[in-house]
């Protein structure tokens with residue numbers, strides 16, 4: 001069986017792509033041979049790995065665009081830059097098995113995410129290939145109006161809204177040490193780890209199934225129709 005390629009992508013900068021990829025790489029390094037594939041000239045992923053102590057679980061570094069596929073790994077986590085061309089977007093999606101879109105719950109970010117998800121669906125041929133795709137709210141403060149709007153918006157796209165990750169210094173401390181929150185004192189990160197559980201479950205299930213119809217994807221905690229608010233943006237068809 002070939003490696004499962006997880007792509008964490010959003011055309012907006014600073015939404016947590018590298019934070020999610022490094023933490024996913026940290027998590028999957030305990031499950032099987034794992035590599036982080038950094039496509040970004042900023043090389044946050046490569047630098048994170050350079051800070052990683054050799055006594056930690058091994059995570060290999062693969063240089064983005066030069067990578068042509070290998071059977072050496074079970075998990076390959078892909079960290080692309082913010083703005084990618086349509087051609088690169090198509091190519092990244094073609095290389096991936098699962099797609100995760102981190103979104104910050106702010107009005108600007110939600111609007112940008114709407115455009116980006118539309119591009120993903122059109123240029124990445126997401127609906128045709130039925131690649132599992134899910135959205136994660138990052139640095140989220142739940143019980144805010146904008147958070148509810150983000151939820152409604154994702155409902156309108158019929159995309160699973162998997163989990164919300166809080167703003168936490170733990171991510172910053174982990175990044176500084178070249179580790180993920182899964183490698184920190186469990187007492188300190190208990191709340192964060194809990195927030196990751198739905199995402200890890202979704203990845204494991206989606207990776208097993210391989211393909212799942214976009215419309216049938218549901219996430220734990222997804223509000224029922226009656227509770228939905230008026231969508232902030234029109235749905236993408």
Ligand SMILES: Nc1ncnc2c1ncn2[C@@H]1O[C@H](COP(=O)(O)OP(=O)(O)OP(=O)(O)O)[C@@H](O)[C@H]1O
Pocket residue numbers: 012013014015016017018019020040042044080081082138139165166167168169171172175
């Ligand atoms: N949940 C979080 N809690 C606290 N800080 C966070 C969280 N998520 C991300 N950050 C911080 O926000 C900054 C941007 O995050 P990150 O580098 O992961 O974003 P990115 O989408 O990869 O950015 P770029 O587009 O520049 O590659 C980093 O300093 C990171 O440590």
Ligand SMILES: [Mg+2]
Pocket residue numbers: 017018019040044079080081
């Ligand atoms: Mg980054």
